[in-house]
Amino acid sequence: MDEKLGRREFLGAVGALAPVVQGVLSAQSAAAAETPAKTTPYKKVAIEPFDYSGVSLRPSFWQRQATAGRDFYLGVSNDDILHGYRVAAGTADAPGRALGGWCSPNSNTVFGQWLQSMARMQRAYGDKDLLEKANTLVSEYAKCWPGMSRGAARGNGRAAAGGATGGLGHYAYEKLVGGLTDMHSYAGHPEAMALCDKITEAAVANFNRDRVPANRQPWELHSGRPGEWYTMGENLYRAYQLTGNSMYKEFADVWLYPAYWDKFAATADPKDAEGVHAYSHCNSFASAALAYDVTGDAKYLTILKNFYDWMQRRQTYATGGYGPDERFIYSDGALGDSLEIYSASFECPCDSWAAFKVSKYLMMYTGEARYGDWIERLLYNGIGAALQIKDRGTHMYYMDYHLGSSLKYYSRNAYTCCSGTYFQNITEYSNLIYFRDPKSLFVNLYLPSELQWNGPSGAVKVVQTTGYPEADSSTLSLTMDRPATFALKLRVPGWSKGMSVKVNGEAETAEIRPGQWATIQREWKSGDTVGITIPLHFRRVPIDEQHPNRIAIMRGPVVYVQEDPHKWLSDIPANDDDLDKLMKPLANNASIFQIDNEPVVQQRNAFRPFYTFAELERYRIYFDSRLRRVLW
Numbered sequence: 069m070d071e072k073l074g075r076r077e078f079l080g081a082v083g084a085l086a087p088v089v090q091g092v093l094s095a096q097s098a099a100a101a102e103t104p105a106k107t108t109p110y111k112k113v114a115i116e117p118f119d120y121s122g123v124s125l126r127p128s129f130w131q132r133q134a135t136a137g138r139d140f141y142l143g144v145s146n147d148d149i150l151h152g153y154r155v156a157a158g159t160a161d162a163p164g165r166a167l168g169g170w171c172s173p174n175s176n177t178v179f180g181q182w183l184q185s186m187a188r189m190q191r192a193y194g195d196k197d198l199l200e201k202a203n204t205l206v207s208e209y210a211k212c213w214p215g216m217s218r219g220a221a222r223g224n225g226r227a228a229a230g231g232a233t234g235g236l237g238h239y240a241y242e243k244l245v246g247g248l249t250d251m252h253s254y255a256g257h258p259e260a261m262a263l264c265d266k267i268t269e270a271a272v273a274n275f276n277r278d279r280v281p282a283n284r285q286p287w288e289l290h291s292g293r294p295g296e297w298y299t300m301g302e303n304l305y306r307a308y309q310l311t312g313n314s315m316y317k318e319f320a321d322v323w324l325y326p327a328y329w330d331k332f333a334a335t336a337d338p339k340d341a342e343g344v345h346a347y348s349h350c351n352s353f354a355s356a357a358l359a360y361d362v363t364g365d366a367k368y369l370t371i372l373k374n375f376y377d378w379m380q381r382r383q384t385y386a387t388g389g390y391g392p393d394e395r396f397i398y399s400d401g402a403l404g405d406s407l408e409i410y411s412a413s414f415e416c417p418c419d420s421w422a423a424f425k426v427s428k429y430l431m432m433y434t435g436e437a438r439y440g441d442w443i444e445r446l447l448y449n450g451i452g453a454a455l456q457i458k459d460r461g462t463h464m465y466y467m468d469y470h471l472g473s474s475l476k477y478y479s480r481n482a483y484t485c486c487s488g489t490y491f492q493n494i495t496e497y498s499n500l501i502y503f504r505d506p507k508s509l510f511v512n513l514y515l516p517s518e519l520q521w522n523g524p525s526g527a528v529k530v531v532q533t534t535g536y537p538e539a540d541s542s543t544l545s546l547t548m549d550r551p552a553t554f555a556l557k558l559r560v561p562g563w564s565k566g567m568s569v570k571v572n573g574e575a576e577t578a579e580i581r582p583g584q585w586a587t588i589q590r591e592w593k594s595g596d597t598v599g600i601t602i603p604l605h606f607r608r609v610p611i612d613e614q615h616p617n618r619i620a621i622m623r624g625p626v627v628y629v630q631e632d633p634h635k636w637l638s639d640i641p642a643n644d645d646d647l648d649k650l651m652k653p654l655a656n657n658a659s660i661f662q663i664d665n666e667p668v669v670q671q672r673n674a675f676r677p678f679y680t681f682a683e684l685e686r687y688r689i690y691f692d693s694r695l696r697r698v699l700w
Contacts, residue, residue, distance in 0.1 A: 114435030126516035157215025169482030181488030183247025246303035284343030298325035301355030336377035346391025350422035357429035386620035388445030389414030401614030417486035420451035453679035525552035557585035
């Protein structure tokens with residue numbers, strides 16, 4: 069989404085959803101809310117996450133981020149969220165005020181995403197306050213329908229532009245389908261799916277179907293026309309799988325995107341995939357994933373795999389971020405060149421969300437461990453390193469990787485698209501740690517957490533204790549009522565060397581290969597422990613092939629960045645082994661390192677994890693390692 073040029077200003081000002089049925093949906097009863105519908109959305113999975121159930125975060129930097137985010141969104145006034153809808157409905161009492169920013173005059177930009185996040189987070193943590201808030205928002209939104217319909221019919225501002233859909237465009241509609249579907253499946257709202265049915269009936273009858281593919285020129289086509297129409301399939305296919313209502317599948321089929329997806333049908337190195345909007349195009353591949361799941365057509369899985377590989381080889385920074393100035397770039401050194409041009413390096417919340425989904429779907433459909441590496445990088449260096457949302461919708465939009473000196477800063481606009489995806493990301497954390505199949509438990513992330521798993525022989529509790537990624541070890545402690553035989557599979561990071569595993573203190577002989585699962589098959593007993601050691605070495609990570617000496621410095625999955633980038637910096641060693649030998653932790657703070665190759669009086673080259681930097685605290689993330697004593 070292009071913030072600085074106001075590309076999606078209309079999202080902050082679109083009219084409220086027009087009703088297509090008469091009457092008012094009843095409020096949800098408390099009893100129904102306590103009995104969520106069972107979700108079985110996926111058919112072709114090799115492994116699956118725990119679907120927002122049975123996994124909780126334990127104390128860590130990322131638990132605190134998720135908790136603070138939850139508290140923020142819970143604290144946003146219901147009246148403010150609903151204000152624009154009530155005004156459009158012509159209700160006599162419309163308390164509160166519009167959220168503002170991109171959510172003026174109504175909340176269409178984020179409403180569906182917030183419903184989806186609340187539905188999932190309350191399920192993950194048994195959060196009754198969040199459930200009550202989400203229920204209220206759905207029920208009160210439904211009450212506005214008749215009045216909003218009359219407002220659209222008589223030309224109530226921008227609401228008239230959307231005709232029978234009351235100004236609800238493709239972008240906001242697709243997010244609302246996701247929110248209502250999840251309020252049905254995870255929160256058990258009794259009328260959520262009926263409401264979604266009626267919205268979709270209106271969209272089927274009235275939505276613009278031009279479906280012009282995105283293009284590099286003119287600028288206005290970088291996200292197609294109508295904007296981002298190609299992201300529509302994912303949630304529509306999910307709605308179809310959850311309900312069996314063929315309307316959703318037929319409508320999802322309309323929005324398939326062969327004009328772009330087919331560029332990856334036979335290659336992971338297409339020559340003409342650049343220049344288009346990065347977030348929405350990455351997000352479109354979630355629709356390709358669901359098209360594979362629904363149709364069984366293997367071409368969609370091939371496309372998804374090739375897209376992932378292209379992203380890793382050609383488009384991503386060391387952080388896992390991508391999309392300088394919100395575009396996919398040419399594979400000719402443009403990524404390295406972008407560091408000299410843009411501070412808008414990475415649309416952090418939105419881009420992280422799209423990448424999380426692509427990676428998760430690939431793990432689900434292939435069962436392969438290597439797709440967890442992108443999740444891990446973004447957890448620590450992408451969304452997990454973002455500034456917290458605060459105040460009245462003040463939030464981070466771009467990450468800054470500008471060569472020489474950078475800083476984290478807040479968006480000048482409140483409640484943009486990134487305030488919706490931020491909530492989705494922090495909700496997803498617990499859903500990315502563990503996966504399962506009928507006979508195996510998979511550990512994808514080494515994050516402090518607790519799991520309750522109904523394994524093949526009964527209930528198993530797993531507690532993961534770790535200081536990773538600053539420490540090199542993690543311990544899994546198992547508790548169960550009776551012995552159970554299953555495979556425990558541990559993701560071996562693709563960057564790792566020398567990972568080792570011990571069971572109850574004894575070395576395990578499992579095959580350990582980077583990018584794959586290390587499998588331990590045995591009978592497990594209550595009290596068993598699994599010790600995992602992943603040596604953390606410093607290494608140089610070139611930004612692209614054309615700039616082999618323009619590097620970031622990583623330790624394990626974490627990007628380490630320089631404090632006080634305006635000060636002198638010693639030469640960076642020319643190879644990984646020398647760099648690792650020279651990086652020494654401070655005596656009083658083991659998370660801060662220095663290159664130990666100059667006199668103490670000159671040592672101003674402190675490096676620490678990117679996620680520890682605060683607002684407006686300057687840093688340097690990329691270096692031209694052949695330059696000597698450059699003063700920035």
